[in-house]
Amino acid sequence: MFHFNKIRSKIHFILFPLSLILLLSCQQRPVEDAIFIGILSDFDTLNELNAADSDALQVIQHMLFTTLTRLDENLEFQPYLAENWAFSEDGKILTYSLRDDIRWSDGQPTTAWDVQYTWQLAIDTAVAYPAASRFDLVDSVVVENLHVVRFHFKKAYADALFDTQIPILPKHVLAKIPAAEIATAAFNRNPVSNGPFRLASWKANDVVTFLANPEFPIHKPKTKQVSFVVIPNENSLLNHLKTGEIDVVSSLSPQIYQSLQSEKNIVTQRYDGREFAFVGWNNSHPVLQKNVRLALSKAVDRREIIATLLNGFAEPATGPLMPFAWAYDATLAAIPFDPAAARTELDAAGWRDSDGDGIREKDGQLLTFTISVNAGNQLRSDIAVMLQAQLRNVGADAQIETLEWHLFIEKVFVQSDFDAVVLSWDADFSVNPAPLWHSDAIENGYNFVKYRNPAVDSLLESGRNLADRNASKPIWRKFQQTIINDAPYTFLFIPSQLAAMDNHIQNAQMDARGFLCNIAKWEKSITRE
Known part of the structure; x- marks a missing residue:
């Protein structure tokens, strides 16, 4: 995820x-x-x-909190709060045995009750944990004794170990606070940690x-x-x-x-790192439909952006999964930089420059839209300026709008009042892209571009629900290819x-x-x- x-x-x-x-x-x-x-x-x-x-x-x-396990430099799981762990034969139960010598900073021991309570908080809608979807396949968390806790899953799946890693919180401190008040609790600035x-x-x-x-x-x-x-x-x-x-x-x-x-x-x-930068297109915009998004993506020269603005300290991003992800398919090609093809595809879609002003139109509608960026981020502003020139080269008129961060969040993520944005996400090590791409995530996730594709919904659900990574890789390959072809984002780069x-x-x-x-x-x- x-x-x-x-x-x-x-x-x-x-x-x-x-x-x-x-x-x-x-x-x-x-x-x-x-x-x-x-x-x-x-x-x-x-x-x-x-x-x-x-x-x-x-x-x-x-620094402050322990997780059940931790990743080493090879992204292999190593003991941390948990001394050892084991799956049931059917893969639907994960049992952790905890150390008995990890104490909270107030002297209380860290126990299985803290693990269970952290999960309960994370899935509580009143808390509004942004990454709550990591627990979508967890049916229950059962305390066997002070140092043994079991995660029961709705089904076996490949990333169960990844998804149970969350900094464990102290039940004896936070259970006194209503879930809706966790976000403003004094604990957040003066935590009891372990x-x-x-x-x-x-x-x-x-x-x-x-x-x-x-x-x-x-x-x-x-x-x-x-x-x-x-x-x-x-x-x-x-x-x-x-x-x-x-x-x-x-x-x-x-x-x-x-x-x-x-x-x-x-x-x-x-x-x-784990960051990737992109142009997010409002997929519900009447102008920015799939064929137009795909053509505009071919007008974007990622390598020029990387060379000019990042002095080469980045790699082109190809699609919705990061290269470190086990399901990443390196054989898939990114949308190529091909302005000639972009012009041809826009022509075929009915967008033509009939009056010679350099801007295409269709049925009286100009091919014009606004790219929004947040104030104070010079790199994103510079990217928008380069995009403006590259898109103008194929007959698209991109205006640039700069908004203070709180206004940017309100307009883009709350009101969905935008055409295109320059943004970046940080990817986790598990493979659960549903919060970005599933149609359900339009209302309950981070699918702010309003991308809808029932085939992708099905692929996301199928890939997530398989315990065998090798068996799921063809599904994830098809998912990646479909996203690339649909161009809900124009993937830009992965910065060093x-x-x-x-x-x-x-x-x-x-x-x-x-x-x-x-x-x-x-x-x-x-x-x-």
């Missing part, structure tokens, strides 16, 4: 906080045993159930500090303190990294990343993730699991003089 992150772009407008200026000026170099990570904006919450901020999700999943780190302090729009959990029994953090420093400007982040006032920055632009290559005290790191750090930071290996996936192993060798 996909883990959706609508605020991936980090759209915040914050004055540089005076307290942060004082903190950095008084502290010329970070202390040893403390790592300072620069971020562009503050966390929204520290609760998985209502987090949308990408950095916050990393902290939740890799992971390798604990929250020490949170100064809004300033600094969030975590301390190593000395009682964590699995892998004790190598550093005693990790602080996230809010610096709402990439150039300021860069300057503070160069002076050693922060140690690590992630999600760098290609331009900034390349400018750091010659810095002797800085190490850069490029790694694969770019990070930089002080050369005294060791073992900070990053990969598709996230930039904090190995945070417990990070350490600072010495401080700068």
